[in-house]
Amino acid sequence: MVVVIGGGLVGMSAAYQLTRYGVPVVLVDQADEGKATTAGAGILSPGNRFPSSDPILPLLKEAHAYYPKLIASLAEDGEYHTGYEKVGALHVATTDEEASQMPKLLEQIQERRTAGFNHIGDAKIVDSDTARSFFPALSPVKAAIHIPEAARVDGQLLCSALERAISQRGGSLVHGRAELVVDKGKVTSVMVEGQTIAAEAVIVAAGAWSAMLAKQLGITMPVYPQRGQIAHLVVPNTETGGWSIVMGFTHYILTFPSDRIVVGATRDNVGYDYRVTMGGMQEIINEGLRMAIGLESATVQDVRIGFRPQSQDTEPFIGQVPGFENVYFATGHGGYGLQVGPYSGAIAADLVLNKPVSIDLSPFAVDRFSHTY
Numbered sequence: 001m002v003v004v005i006g007g008g009l010v011g012m013s014a015a016y017q018l019t020r021y022g023v024p025v026v027l028v029d030q031a032d033e034g035k036a037t038t039a040g041a042g043i044l045s046p047g048n049r050f051p052s053s054d055p056i057l058p059l060l061k062e063a064h065a066y067y068p069k070l071i072a073s074l075a076e077d078g079e080y081h082t083g084y085e086k087v088g089a090l091h092v093a094t095t096d097e098e099a100s101q102m103p104k105l106l107e108q109i110q111e112r113r114t115a116g117f118n119h120i121g122d123a124k125i126v127d128s129d130t131a132r133s134f135f136p137a138l139s140p141v142k143a144a145i146h147i148p149e150a151a152r153v154d155g156q157l158l159c160s161a162l163e164r165a166i167s168q169r170g171g172s173l174v175h176g177r178a179e180l181v182v183d184k185g186k187v188t189s190v191m192v193e194g195q196t197i198a199a200e201a202v203i204v205a206a207g208a209w210s211a212m213l214a215k216q217l218g219i220t221m222p223v224y225p226q227r228g229q230i231a232h233l234v235v236p237n238t239e240t241g242g243w244s245i246v247m248g249f250t251h252y253i254l255t256f257p258s259d260r261i262v263v264g265a266t267r268d269n270v271g272y273d274y275r276v277t278m279g280g281m282q283e284i285i286n287e288g289l290r291m292a293i294g295l296e297s298a299t300v301q302d303v304r305i306g307f308r309p310q311s312q313d314t315e316p317f318i319g320q321v322p323g324f325e326n327v328y329f330a331t332g333h334g335g336y337g338l339q340v341g342p343y344s345g346a347i348a349a350d351l352v353l354n355k356p357v358s359i360d361l362s363p364f365a366v367d368r369f370s371h372t373y
Contacts, residue, residue: 083154
């Protein structure tokens with residue numbers, strides 16, 4: 001029996017991969033408010049996020065290649081509703097200073113396409129009118145880069161599809177707070193609200209709450225919650241599902257069928273403070289309208305809050321816990337969890353089963369900050 005702790009996209013993906021291998025799985029979800037998957041935007045475009053020297057790039061490359069495979073696997077299990085669709089993206093410049101950076105940014109995007117990154121396509125700089133043809137509510141922008149193969153995914157829909165597929169393949173879901181039972185360098189079981197679940201292996205994918213479980217093993221894992229406030233809008237009588245993603249230099253706009261638009265997001269380092277704030281709303285509205293003035297009459301339907309699991313050095317933690325032969329972590333993905341989360345979960349599942357992993361995990365070592373207290 002493998003116990004997976006964490007009911008977000010990373011944990012669901014790990015559990016799903018294991019069930020596809022025929023491994024018995026129990027997934028434990030403590031269902032706290034602020035799960036990042038529930039609030040996340042779901043932009044799948046690797047063209048503008050990371051410097052060329054960042055060790056996460058190989059992970060990002062493999063993660064984007066993995067997405068179509070995951071979607072196809074879920075379709076085989078009868079799960080078609082994930083919100084995954086290639087709609088393209090616009091990286092927009094609203095000031096002269098931002099516009100001056102576009103040629104360099106385009107060069108970087110094209111280099112990534114040449115290197116084999118998915119979800120890019122033949123990117124090019126377009127003028128304001130052309131950009132507006134891909135996103136009709138767009139403001140008059142100084143310049144834009146069109147990334148035609150960029151995709152989106154709905155984190156909630158994808159998680160729900162994974163959960164159903166896990167159940168269909170014999171996995172089970174338990175709600176409650178997990179406590180690790182340790183004996184002689186192994187986690188022998190997991191306690192959940194008084195229930196003991198025997199464990200041959202444990203995968204911890206508990207997002208912003210992962211550090212608490214690491215502490216039970218005597219491991220320092222600096223993963224902290226970074227609050228993101230994200231506005232969900234409705235544009236009445238307008239089909240927005242085919243509009244492209246809009247990415248600014250700090251914020252973004254994402255569309256979903258049939259009339260839904262998401263604008264985000266704040267980056268608030270305030271602990272587990274699950275609140276919508278006036279300042280956060282002002283930031284989202286101001287930045288959203290700066291990029292897309294055509295949204296000024298949209299209806300604010302909801303504001304969601306998610307706690308990104310942000311690591312101290314911005315790199316995730318993926319791998320086996322030294323000193324514990326059967327415990328693995330996959331967490332700390334920060335603001336790109338929906339991009340790399342499914343693949344990170346699949347890596348953790350492969351590690352449990354001693355299957356080869358295609359990337360170097362040493363930059364993401366679980367104990368890279370300290371071995372023990």
